[in-house]
Amino acid sequence: MSTARPLRIGLIVNPVAGLGGPAGLKGSDGAQIQQEAIRRGSVPTSARRTARMLAELARFGVDVEIVAGAGALGEDAVHGAGHTPAAVVRTVCGAVTTAGDTMTAAAAMTSMDLDVLVFAGGDGTARDIAAAVSPGDVVLGIPAGVKMQSGVFARSPESAAAILAAFTQGNTATCQAEVVDIDEEARRAGVISSTLYGRLTVLGAQKLLQGGKVGSRDEPRDVLRGIARECMDRIDPGAMCLLGPGTTVAAVAQGLGVDSTLLGVDVLHEGALLARDCAAAQLHELTRGYGLQIILSPIGGQGFLLGRGNQQLDAMVLARLERENYLIVCTPEKLGALGGGPFYVDVPSISLQNKVTGLRRVITGHRQEAVVRLLSA
Structure with missing residues (x-):
């Protein structure tokens, strides 16, 4: 059943999120790491995971209106999933997207009367979103990165769609979730060094989200x-x-x-x-x-x-x-x-x-x- 009015979402896709995972690089931050991941045979997956979310929304019968980041920052993924964006935020200047592009697009979208800002990426992308939006802006992460220790992500693209579909039926619950990222260079050396970068207002009750990672205690x-x-x-x-x-x-x-x-x-x-x-x-x-x-x-x-x-x-x-x-x-x-x-x-x-x-x-x-x-x- 279609909603009374379209669900209006902003959509930002980090096109290189998750590249370093299959390559064993413990993250995807930085042009050199991304190039090495591709050399080792990794292929981008964030657009495909975004398409899974959109396909599941269609299965729920949700009429969606998408404001997308330009080109690889969301527009390409929307077209690839068989949709046409209602609007495109054209902030990308170079051939390769950057954290600055993500932040600029996110800041622009917060003034565009959205129901929720959806982003596909990992902890680094969540950091960029947190730096650009206001505390009350509602967001939801599609997990597409390597680390994803932050609590701002749905458990999967399909669960993100389920949360969005529930919103159209009146379930507007939100929660506050931490944005945490690690030092990737330290991680590659076998050391986990995490930093809290803020909190975001996330669509969905905490039990519907993946939650944040909790470090292991010393076991007997x-x-x-x-x-x-x-x-x-x-x-x-x-x-x-x-x-x-x-x-x-x-x-x-x-x-x-x-x-x-x-x-x-x-x-x-x-x-x-x-x-x-x-x-x-x-x-x-x-x-x-x-x-x-x-x-x-x-x-x-x-x-x-x-x-x-x-x-x-x-x-x-x-x-x-x-x-x-x-x-x-x-x-x-x-x-x-x-x-x-x-x-x-x-x-x-x-x-x-x-x-x-x-x-x-x-x-x-x-x-x-x-x-x-x-x-x-």
Whole structure:
């Protein structure tokens, strides 16, 4: 059913958001990083994720009127999704968009009688939006970046559309959410240094958003040793075992006698690290012809298992993993903080969603496990 009047949104797309993820670069900020990501085989995804949001809005029957940033800053994505913008904010001067372009477009849109300003990107894009809008301006993020530790994003493009569709039916709830970004250079060196850049008024109740990342506390060593021992009992010696990012998996790796990268994806084979901090293309090449296993832990505060900070695990890798190939690890304290689940996955196809989601066993200690539901974001 169509709304009484069109939903009027401003739309800004960061065309390079997420480029660094599949390339294992821990972010996409800076022209050199973007060029290196493309050299490693990464392709832009933010326009495609924006198209998913617009397609879901159409499925809900929402009549939408779009004010788009010029060219790659939104206009191209709108045309690519089969829509025509009602207006275009022409602020982009160069062939490559910049943070300044995002801020200029966002500032211009706040005076254009919008229902909500929607942006597709990651934490860096959220920073630019926060710098340009007023505290009362209502925004909503489509997750398209690598890091996404801020609490201003819907869980997926489809959930962003659901929040917008609910708005047209009278659900105008908003919440205040933090904009947090990390030092990417420090992250590439294995150090997480986060800074709070402000707060935004976000459309949707907090329970409908992905939430902000919560850092891990120091866990009792005996708990982590127990999880490592359980993983050791379950690892197939003939397979290649992928070690996902995060402090819990790093502690498990240490218990297995290897020094993994804190924020990358490593390859364990026959008890030794075969490769560290791999890009997606490297994972494809190294593991060809071998069975695969993977050790993953959810992100604290968000519960994401796939699709946040581990985009090196692309569709080709995930398609090779069966349910029994996942060793999901989580300390009892983190699991309790996440309310016992669910955990979320943000994967690129319906077939992968169906393959990954459902009730899953989670290792919480030696001979200890819980059952948690995995949901598509």
